[in-house]
Amino acid sequence: MGREQLLADVFVDLAAACCGDSFDVGGYLERFALRCVQLLDVSAAGVLCAPPGEKLRPAAASEADPAFTGLLATSPLEGPVRESYRTDAPIGPVDLLHATDRWPRFAKTALAAGYRFAGAVPLTWRGRPDGSLLLLRTTDPLPERDVRLGQALAHVVASALCHQESLTSYRRVNDQLxxxxxxxxxxxxxxxxxxxxxxxxxxxxxxxxxxxxxxxxxxxxxxxxxxxxxxxxxxx
The missing domain is CATH 1.10.10.10 (Winged helix-like DNA-binding domain superfamily/Winged helix DNA-binding domain)
Known part of the structure; x- marks a missing residue:
């Protein structure tokens, strides 16, 4: 399958997965992380979300490895995810060997887990930040075009989450009426x-x-x- 076809399939998959009455946010975000690994050729991807009024926290991961789980736990405190979420802008890719002063704990944890390059893009829809997508590679930084592609995917997911929130709110109000x-x-x-x-x-x-x-x-x-x-x- 060519990359263009794969790209189309991923966008259709993410758009279709948010439809229906049995929408599972956790399952949807996990699918998103796995699709990022498949399409962007990254070593691992993680999604961290911050519902309105709450702090940034891990929501989904492409890997079940404990080292990666520990890295996600560190991400709300420092690293590309936190910076991307706070600035509402893509961060990186950053060579972690040269980021020990910038992100001492995150860089050390990521390098120990075998990752060399890290970046993140925000999950934002209509100016409202919902979280960030963490992208990691063991060798070679992620090309700029793939960072932009990751941002496009993040926009699709943020839009789906916003749609589901509105739909749930509408249904709740409708039931009350x-x-x-x-x-x-x-x-x-x-x-x-x-x-x-x-x-x-x-x-x-x-x-x-x-x-x-x-x-x-x-x-x-x-x-x-x-x-x-x-x-x-x-x-x-």
Missing amino acids: RTALRSRVTIEQAKGFLAHHMGVSLQEAFEAMRGHARSHSRLLRDVARDVLERGLIPEP
Whole structure:
């Protein structure tokens, strides 16, 4: 398979994987990291995310090696990921042999794990930083064109995460609206039942239900449901 075809397949895969009702953020980010290794020919890739109001932390990795896991744990504290996230710009690739003053802990940990070059690109969508993608190589720095390609992939992923967040928020609000509408229908039906049964106005029936709900520390919709389903007749 040629690289152009592989590139197209990766973009389609990442776009399609975020669709559907069973979206798994962890699985999606892991797929993203593995695809980066495949497409960019890097030795390892890791994704670190920072949900709104929270700190940067590891979210997915292309390797299960403990040394790489330890490197990801160091990345929120110093290194290309932290700089990329804070500046919202690509960092590197950097020769880690010459970065011991810049990132003493990160460079030492990465070199000990066998990595020589490191870089990172931000996961940003519409000006909101969501995290960074760490790219590592054991030999030779990542070409500039591949850094740009990695940034394009990161934009796709950040867009997918933003879309899912909006979709989840929409569904939550939509569910709340449905619940509110169902409650209103139940209350209106109970008002009509009580007004007819008690020989009072709709407003008086409503006041009776509301007074019962307050005196018994219950929700009005629950009292209305008891009126319809159990024949509850509140005191006027």
